[in-house]
Amino acid sequence: MPDERIPFATHADQTVLGADEIILNMGPQHPSTHGVLRVKLRLDGEKVIGSECVIGYLHRGVEKIAEHRTYTQFAPYVDRMDYVAAVSNGLGYCEAVEKLLGAEAPPRARVIRTILTELQRIASHLFWLGTHALDIGALTPLFYCLREREEILKIFEKFCGARLTTHAFRIGGLQYEAYDELEKDVERFCTPFDKRVNEYESLLTENRIWVGRTKGIGILKAKEAIDYGASGPVLRASGVKWDIRKAMPYAAYDQYKFEIPTGKNGDTYDRYIVRMEEMRQSRLICLQAIENIPAGPIMGKVGKVLKPPPGEVYHAIEAPKGELGYYIVSDGTTQPYRVRIRPPSLINLEAFDKMIRGHLVADVVAIIGTLDIVLGEVDR
Amino acid sequence: MLMNVLHFVISIWVPLVCALIIVAVLPLVAGYIVLMERKVMADMQARLGPMRVGPHGLLQPIADALKLLIKEDIIPDEADKVIFWFAPLISVTAAMLAMSALAIGPWFQIADLNVGLLFIVGISALGIFGIVLGGWSSNSHYSLLGALRSAAQLVSYETAAGMAIVGGLLLAGTLSTREIIQAQNDYGTWFAFAAPVGFFVYIVASIAETNRAPFDLPEAESELVAGYMTEYSGFRWALYFLAEYTNMVVVASIATTLFLGGWLRPFAGTPAFNFLDYLPSVLMLGVGGYCFYRAPKQPVKVQNLFMLAVGLLMILAAIILAAPLIPAVANLLPGLKPGLHGAFWFLLKVGLYIYLFMWLRFTFPRYRFDQLMRLGWQFLIPLSIVNVMGIGVALVLHRHWGWGHLPAFGLTTLLTLLVAGWLGWEEEKKDKEHVFVGEA
Numbered sequence: 001m002p003d004e005r006i007p008f009a010t011h012a013d014q015t016v017l018g019a020d021e022i023i024l025n026m027g028p029q030h031p032s033t034h035g036v037l038r039v040k041l042r043l044d045g046e047k048v049i050g051s052e053c054v055i056g057y058l059h060r061g062v063e064k065i066a067e068h069r070t071y072t073q074f075a076p077y078v079d080r081m082d083y084v085a086a087v088s089n090g091l092g093y094c095e096a097v098e099k100l101l102g103a104e105a106p107p108r109a110r111v112i113r114t115i116l117t118e119l120q121r122i123a124s125h126l127f128w129l130g131t132h133a134l135d136i137g138a139l140t141p142l143f144y145c146l147r148e149r150e151e152i153l154k155i156f157e158k159f160c161g162a163r164l165t166t167h168a169f170r171i172g173g174l175q176y177e178a179y180d181e182l183e184k185d186v187e188r189f190c191t192p193f194d195k196r197v198n199e200y201e202s203l204l205t206e207n208r209i210w211v212g213r214t215k216g217i218g219i220l221k222a223k224e225a226i227d228y229g230a231s232g233p234v235l236r237a238s239g240v241k242w243d244i245r246k247a248m249p250y251a252a253y254d255q256y257k258f259e260i261p262t263g264k265n266g267d268t269y270d271r272y273i274v275r276m277e278e279m280r281q282s283r284l285i286c287l288q289a290i291e292n293i294p295a296g297p298i299m300g301k302v303g304k305v306l307k308p309p310p311g312e313v314y315h316a317i318e319a320p321k322g323e324l325g326y327y328i329v330s331d332g333t334t335q336p337y338r339v340r341i342r343p344p345s346l347i348n349l350e351a352f353d354k355m356i357r358g359h360l361v362a363d364v365v366a367i368i369g370t371l372d373i374v375l376g377e378v379d380r
Numbered sequence: 381m382l383m384n385v386l387h388f389v390i391s392i393w394v395p396l397v398c399a400l401i402i403v404a405v406l407p408l409v410a411g412y413i414v415l416m417e418r419k420v421m422a423d424m425q426a427r428l429g430p431m432r433v434g435p436h437g438l439l440q441p442i443a444d445a446l447k448l449l450i451k452e453d454i455i456p457d458e459a460d461k462v463i464f465w466f467a468p469l470i471s472v473t474a475a476m477l478a479m480s481a482l483a484i485g486p487w488f489q490i491a492d493l494n495v496g497l498l499f500i501v502g503i504s505a506l507g508i509f510g511i512v513l514g515g516w517s518s519n520s521h522y523s524l525l526g527a528l529r530s531a532a533q534l535v536s537y538e539t540a541a542g543m544a545i546v547g548g549l550l551l552a553g554t555l556s557t558r559e560i561i562q563a564q565n566d567y568g569t570w571f572a573f574a575a576p577v578g579f580f581v582y583i584v585a586s587i588a589e590t591n592r593a594p595f596d597l598p599e600a601e602s603e604l605v606a607g608y609m610t611e612y613s614g615f616r617w618a619l620y621f622l623a624e625y626t627n628m629v630v631v632a633s634i635a636t637t638l639f640l641g642g643w644l645r646p647f648a649g650t651p652a653f654n655f656l657d658y659l660p661s662v663l664m665l666g667v668g669g670y671c672f673y674r675a676p677k678q679p680v681k682v683q684n685l686f687m688l689a690v691g692l693l694m695i696l697a698a699i700i701l702a703a704p705l706i707p708a709v710a711n712l713l714p715g716l717k718p719g720l721h722g723a724f725w726f727l728l729k730v731g732l733y734i735y736l737f738m739w740l741r742f743t744f745p746r747y748r749f750d751q752l753m754r755l756g757w758q759f760l761i762p763l764s765i766v767n768v769m770g771i772g773v774a775l776v777l778h779r780h781w782g783w784g785h786l787p788a789f790g791l792t793t794l795l796t797l798l799v800a801g802w803l804g805w806e807e808e809k810k811d812k813e814h815v816f817v818g819e820a
Contacts, residue, residue, distance in 0.1 A: 023521075024522075024525075025521075030605060032603070044524065046529075046749055066444075132415075133745065133779045136745040136746060137593060137594060137596075137744070137745040137746025137747075138743075138744065138745040139425070139593075139741070139742050140424055140425050140742050140743065142425075143425035143426055144425075144426070147426060204745070205745070207744065207745065209594055209745045209746070209747055212747070212748070212751050213745055213746070213747075213748055250567050296510060326702060360748060360750065361525065361603055361749075362597075362605070362746075362748045364585055364603070364749070366605055
């Protein structure tokens, strides 16, 4: 947490700055703050001696909207939070409401959900890799990543007609039966994909400049990461082996074998390695899942009008960016009394100030990139 | 009397016409280098690049220039208006002046100064004033940081580049661009092979000097938005761009002149390689043929015709380049072959050098500022100084002790490489110690 507030660079406040210090406003319109994040940086030359993130430029009141919609009506809204990983958002919400209803999705729906969510994880990580590399100055990986992401989006499009904000799942299961060639399409994407990941790695992993720009930058030790409540790859890169898919399995994750990659130093380089390895693991999960998709119905018994009993529920899933949690309070009507969303991006972003202090301006974009934030999710 | 008048007219008008050509054509050349860059980038990134304006985007630079010309010229309220207005001009003027001493083939040169290379290096270094003043007068923090970075970077890398040039100058024994190329002809080898380490240092330093990736910190897009150009728009912005691309041509020309044999054909002194004389024509014919091949595939009739016109132009160029190879023409105009073919080879080498720049840009991430400084001061500058000493030793061995070229330069190059290895190893060690840990 910043221990002193950073003043605006107005004349009245200039007095609190040292003679060599300036305030640099990065964003909300800046090529590499991943949307509309605004970072106020206190600089001594190029060295960052303090920072403050200003958020809320993309606030749409998603949680408030939920209180005026039925459970079903609210489902598409969650896709607009982390719009780079809409499928994962939908999965979290649907499962949370199912938990509240005491219902369960049938096995076939769960496996298809798992496949699509893992594909979404790959897509999200690909987009992260491209933009992160672009921020650090490598122009080319972005286009290779988008090329592969396109294949995943095509699968989504075939499955549910949408590419970005998919609304792929329904509370209680799936609305759409999987199209005939889903397995084939997933296999066609997954089989060569590990070679593609190797290709990205050949551009970056051993590159001297890349290593210089990422090693030792934005270190978050395991204890600090836990204290900040960081989750997802940010937490795992610090050496904490915590993955909700293993710890509290949901969907169909308990049926598949996969590793949880962890880092050692908790720096930007480790987070990069962890995410690269996660893409490989997601690919393995997809390949395992398409081997045996159980037959059966795709929709559980939830009824036409959703009226959960009064009570509350917290359900978290491992979204590509970390722990995505939904806390839903029901008062027994068709509309939730309160929906609170725990967005991984926002919580991870809180470690930003800790990570950036003492580094240079150039590292600001490296650290924003490595946190993998999406402002739609930070601001909601 | 008549001869005197003729001589006077030639001595005044030829440089003047050349200068006019440079001022008039250079923006176009810069525009097409941008197009080439976008096409090369697209090729490396599995895309097509500009395809809309003209066939294969061939008219894109003209459309861009027009758009920039008619764009509103915004000057920030808080800017120092006079300097803001003036700064891009400094950059462009410096870059263009530097062109004047370059010899693009024996025929095309504005002024053969006896201090040619010194003039070029000195004048092009003035361009930094445009950047620093522009960044300062914008009254914006991004611009200011960009300008500061640029100033520090140029000062550091001018030193390394300068020392690398000194290495070449020791070999040539002259500063005149013409005589430097002549000296390489006399040596029988390009100086890139006599002083490979110097050439390497010059490549790296020249990328940094022209603010190109991976050293494009002054305008690092993802960090400083556009660095010193952040507040500029419209044609003033285009002037900075023009200066940057002109500078690229200038450093590529220096490298070509000093290290790559200037307008000399590869293996100029070896009759066995005389078939290379046909290469210019064959290359042009190839490009022309490709244009004809692509012409019917253009979507619109106009583009079809345009493609045919480009093809015809290429074939015309091929014929002109082939003319000096006909014995009758060669006897009539003995200067034709070195004049035309020299320009071709020079431009080809400049083009390849710029292609190298682009290749690096699309491959590497960007250095951080402290890393850039460390690379400059702790690696390149010591290495370039050792390189100068090495070349000095080699020259003494060769001239006074009667060693052959190969053992003398081979030995010193080997020693310089050893020093380079040692410096790199030390860097590596320091890198490990230097791991940045954020302050609590």
